[in-house]
Amino acid sequence: MEVRWDIVVVGAGSAGIAAVEGAHQQEPAARILLLSEEPQAPYDRTCLSKHIASGFQPDRFKLREDQWFQHNNVTFRGGEAVAALDPRKRGLRLAGGDTVKYQSLVLATGAVPVYPRIVRPHQEGSFFVLRTLSDAQRLIKGLSSARTVLIDGMGVLALEIANQLVQMKKKPTLVGATAQLMPRQLNTRAGEILEEVLVRNKVKLMFQDEILSFESNRKGGLDVALLRSSGVYDAVVVCIGVQPCTELAEAAGLHVERGVVVDEHLRSSDPSIYAAGEVAQHPDGSISHVWHAAEYQGRIAGSNAAGAQQVYDRRPFRLTTNVFDTHVLSMNLPRDPQGYRVEEVEADTVYQGFYFAEDRLHGVVVLNDESRSTLYSEAVIDQWSIDRVAEQLML
Numbered sequence: 001m002e003v004r005w006d007i008v009v010v011g012a013g014s015a016g017i018a019a020v021e022g023a024h025q026q027e028p029a030a031r032i033l034l035l036s037e038e039p040q041a042p043y044d045r046t047c048l049s050k051h052i053a054s055g056f057q058p059d060r061f062k063l064r065e066d067q068w069f070q071h072n073n074v075t076f077r078g079g080e081a082v083a084a085l086d087p088r089k090r091g092l093r094l095a096g097g098d099t100v101k102y103q104s105l106v107l108a109t110g111a112v113p114v115y116p117r118i119v120r121p122h123q124e125g126s127f128f129v130l131r132t133l134s135d136a137q138r139l140i141k142g143l144s145s146a147r148t149v150l151i152d153g154m155g156v157l158a159l160e161i162a163n164q165l166v167q168m169k170k171k172p173t174l175v176g177a178t179a180q181l182m183p184r185q186l187n188t189r190a191g192e193i194l195e196e197v198l199v200r201n202k203v204k205l206m207f208q209d210e211i212l213s214f215e216s217n218r219k220g221g222l223d224v225a226l227l228r229s230s231g232v233y234d235a236v237v238v239c240i241g242v243q244p245c246t247e248l249a250e251a252a253g254l255h256v257e258r259g260v261v262v263d264e265h266l267r268s269s270d271p272s273i274y275a276a277g278e279v280a281q282h283p284d285g286s287i288s289h290v291w292h293a294a295e296y297q298g299r300i301a302g303s304n305a306a307g308a309q310q311v312y313d314r315r316p317f318r319l320t321t322n323v324f325d326t327h328v329l330s331m332n333l334p335r336d337p338q339g340y341r342v343e344e345v346e347a348d349t350v351y352q353g354f355y356f357a358e359d360r361l362h363g364v365v366v367l368n369d370e371s372r373s374t375l376y377s378e379a380v381i382d383q384w385s386i387d388r389v390a391e392q393l394m395l
């Protein structure tokens with residue numbers, strides 16, 4: 001059966017849902033098809049790592065209520081992976097055999113976990129990743145009989161999982177090639193403070209180390225060989241990063257580098273195809289890996305697919321998390337602090353790291369000042385002067 005739609009959105013994550021809403025806001029009302037390889041109603045992926053201990057109840061984390069689909073004039077087909085894209089015919093072939101035609105297409109296919117060199121996805125039986133609801137269900141089941149868990153990674157996902165494991169009375173160990181926790185989002189001092197918090201919570205940390213191999217032993221555990229040591233663990237969780245899901249676009253001959261290359265309107269090398277979220281690579285080469293950026297891009301891509309001409313103005317990177325009762329805010333931290341004026345303040349449990357470029361606020365790293373998160377964000381977006389920061393933000 002073949003049906004022609006005004007707009008087809010592939011992927012029902014943060015970017016895909018926002019693309020539907022962006023398209024729906026344009027006139028005339030478009031007929032929209034939303035396709036998702038995952039069978040469930042769209043859910044909030046970011047909650048997966050924060051609710052392992054409570055057994056993640058999908059209904060609590062639905063992205064939109066049931067009436068949203070009708071309200072946005074969208075037909076949702078879950079459990080429908082798109083197998084092939086033919087830009088010349090403006091057509092899609094679904095894994096189930098149906099074909100679908102579109103006027104405009106939004107690719108919001110997100111990203112998949114990166115696997116360490118030593119393992120392949122088909123060996124997944126012996127370790128865990130966390131990206132989808134089914135990954136979470138498998139992990140929760142696998143953890144029921146586990147006590148010692150090795151987490152491959154030092155990033156925010158690794159920390160959130162470790163936090164959950166401690167709540168479940170498990171013994172997590174984090175291993176990573178880096179010299180500090182969350183190296184992309186934290187500076188040295190904030191990393192040290194968080195490290196102290198984790199150690200206090202009995203999380204073992206193995207910096208500048210690497211898993212070389214692991215294999216199941218007769219007792220049902222895993223013998224793990226690391227660069228500097230070896231150990232036996234009940235489970236291994238891999239969270240060393242993600243890579244954009246570009247297969248469809250690549251096979252269809254779109255311009256793909258690390259992600260699907262888009263212009264400032266989020267249009268790909270084919271003028272009727274847009275890309276948003278973690279699959280999209282922007283003109284400066286960047287790919288966003290945070291929820292709010294995927295949502296913002298999705299809305300623009302959807303609007304443009306429906307005829308608008310909106311421009312994606314890149315917003316400062318912003319990440320917040322709450323791990324081991326420590327609130328973390330990281331916004332626009334420069335990769336190389338050289339050339340920035342850095343002001344650090346510590347008062348009681350609060351840490352503030354301010355990065356100024358030409359006396360204007362460029363980025364912040366803040367621990368334990370959650371109630372003023374919005375103010376910090378405003379200050380970075382509006383590039384407050386040093387004097388204003390000193391007066392209104394510094395402790």
Ligand SMILES: Cc1cc2nc3c(=O)[nH]c(=O)nc-3n(C[C@H](O)[C@H](O)[C@H](O)COP(=O)(O)OP(=O)(O)OC[C@H]3O[C@@H](n4cnc5c(N)ncnc54)[C@H](O)[C@@H]3O)c2cc1C
Pocket residue numbers: 010011012013014015016035036037038045046047048049080081082083108109110111130131132157245248276277278279288289290291292294319320321
């Ligand atoms: C456990 C976890 C916790 C996170 N926590 C945070 C956080 O606290 N804060 C934050 O900012 N970010 C967080 N992130 C990152 C954030 O979730 C992502 O940046 C965001 O979800 C990206 O949205 P997206 O729509 O681009 O992709 P996704 O949410 O990955 O959605 C893409 C969808 O497309 C589907 N798809 C792929 N290929 C096909 C196909 N061929 N056919 C049909 N469907 C397809 C996928 O199955 C998926 O459902 C977290 C991520 C994870 C995994």
